[in-house]
Amino acid sequence: MAFEIPRETNTGSIAEITLGATSEQGGTRSHTLTLGGSSSLPFHFFEGEQPHPPVVAMEVFDSVPTKYPEPLLDYYRDVIDNPGEMAKKCVEEYGAELISVRLEGTHPEKGNKSVDEAVEIVQKVLSSVSVPLIFTGPSHFEKNNEVMKKVCEVTAGENCLINYVETDNYKTIAAACIAYGHTLVAQSPIDVNLAKQLNILLTDMNFPADKIVMDPLTGTLGYGLEYTYSIMERIRTDGLAGDKMLAFPMLVTPGYESFNVKEARAPQKDYPDWGDLAQRGIYWETATAVSLLVAGAELLILYHPQSVEIIKSKIAEIFAAEGGE
Amino acid sequence: MALSGLDIFKLLPKTNCGDCAVPTCLAFAMKLAQKKAELSECPHASDEAKATLGAAGTPPIRLVKIGGANALEVGNETVMFRHEKTFFHQTGIAIELRSSDGTESNRVKIQAMENLTVERVGEQLTADLFFVTFDSENGEVFLDTLTVIKELSTKGVILNCQDLTVLKQGLEILKENRPAIYCEAKPAEKIYSLAKTFEASLVLTARSFEDLEARSNAAVTADLNALILNLEAAGFGKKLQHNTLLRRSALQQNFKPFGYPLLTRIKGATPVEILAEASLQICKYGSIVVLPEYDQALLYTLFTLRQTIYTDPQKPIQVDPKVYAIGDPTPDSPVFVTTNFSLTYFMVSGEIENSGVSAHLVVTDAEGQSVLTAWAAGKFDGEKIAKFIKDIQFEQQVKTRKIIIPGLVAQISGDLEESLPGWEVIVGCQEASDIPSFIKSVELT
Incomplete structure (x- = not known):
């Protein structure tokens, strides 16, 4: 018996979601980006299509995060207090394909x-x-509503990703x-059913199904990644099997979550076995x-220029081999 | 053809002799049915049993061991996704040592590998194998390096030596250690006999599915079955696709030539690229990764990722039940209590740390369940918490007599006050993220 490629086909496919709007589309962006559209598991070109490569965003802040680690700050020291300049640096020097503006400083207890x-x-x-x-609001219901309502209004027509x-x-x-x-991020706490329920609630209020991106909630390495990883695999498998309420592109936040934990911030002198801090964060x-x-x-959404570089180059490598987009 | 445990049981001797290391024939039959054991482990199996069970009796991906006393076991996986059941045998992490680097440089790395053990949520994490490459003029350094490994370490060894004379000398040095022989091309006949003599497993390398299949079949014909497959591929996407197809064909089509663990030599222009490539292998079906360099931060990251992917999804990761010092607490610092589910612990300890206040965090044994689940199961109530605090003699260690419980279990506060006389129970916030503001708002000590 000779080897035959074991192909699996799916009945469903992931929704295609476009972000940004050019001047013809009523915005001011130089181009748009499209996510989703796959008819198979990630990068399984032998049995399905994945028309759009995953994209990498970087993040700027309305107020410097208290836990922003020193090795990361070294890249941004001159611009960290100036979100406009920092965004420019991320795009022009580090190759960010989108910018997320995190507005956590509007939180009543974090700067208000x-x-x-x-x-x-x-x-x-x-x-x-x-x-x-991408605009990322504060983790505070009332303030998030208040801020994002206005953000949506002043950016009308730009087709931003409103998070969350x-x-x-x-x-x-x-x-x-x-x-x-605008397009919207539907966030749920690492749970397939809750993710689905929120998407149903949104589409029930006539929210357009081609404007939803799911955030399954990222747990970083050592802090719940095992849950996020498997929930995402289950969401994707169900989505491809035809469950339209789970068939949306997914957003993850490895930067915010990783640089928040001890492993990306504690110096080697405190944890000799953990190795060099600057490398460890990346x-x-x-x-x-x-x-x-x-x-x-x-x-x-990533933070470190070296992580951005490697992830982008690996994505490019995957798609170059397939002659994709 | 799948046979049920009972079908298999009927074919076994039913003597419960235990020679297969399973106490009863029925239990052994169940393991066979789940493909977690092989019929050859039963020395008394009848010819009829062997014939009937045949292919159905061997696991779709064979278990392969490398090493002596401290052998690494890889393979014997049964699912494509960890959420379907679990992944059983963690990806082995190997460090490459080259004879061109010299014995002394290799000795330093061997010693470093031997000393490197990191504790994380109750598990000791360490690297598993040495991958020793012969790439110098003569065999001396290569053989000396193997002798140093034998002296200093109990970890397994993979020999990458295309010179058959030197390889044989190397195998002699490691003869009780059941090493693996890495073949970078189609193995010579002589390699099969060496593998047999020294009970070594064989790593087969190929650049196409067809060659890999042919080499796997040839090794089996030569009566070898401890095989490891290395399908070389260019590019991140191809590696993912190949590993997926190899595992699929083994598990779903029971395609025997690919029913073995997978090895990859990680290549990368930078350490971050090496990390990215190795991470892919750990997530997607790599059984052994060979790293070109020793890098402590990189190893620690990979150990943690490996633990993540290979954790049984049905069993929560637990931290040790004890009192954790957050910051630099004194006997007057506030006291928090929570359960030993690792995520709960990480979130609560992280947020207390964020508040900038030093505190004692009492983590009780709730069998790794989160606060509400543990409470519902009767593992996190007033009595249990009080008993834990008394058992570890915590009252003698602090002066404060206020204890903060998670807001989700406000209902146990009365119970706890009753079981812990002299203490005042404060009901905390429901979400860990609110701890910093909670700490500001309450008189805690």
């Missing part, structure tokens, strides 16, 4: 910046780079996205990103 201050930062980034944008809504707080922001033409983020990439992530 006003809606106007947030809007000012949003506009600064909007004018300093031309890639599609969850089951207990989705209506206000989802309505703003519909009104101003490794931690990259290992998390690689595993989530093969589990089905299509949009990865």
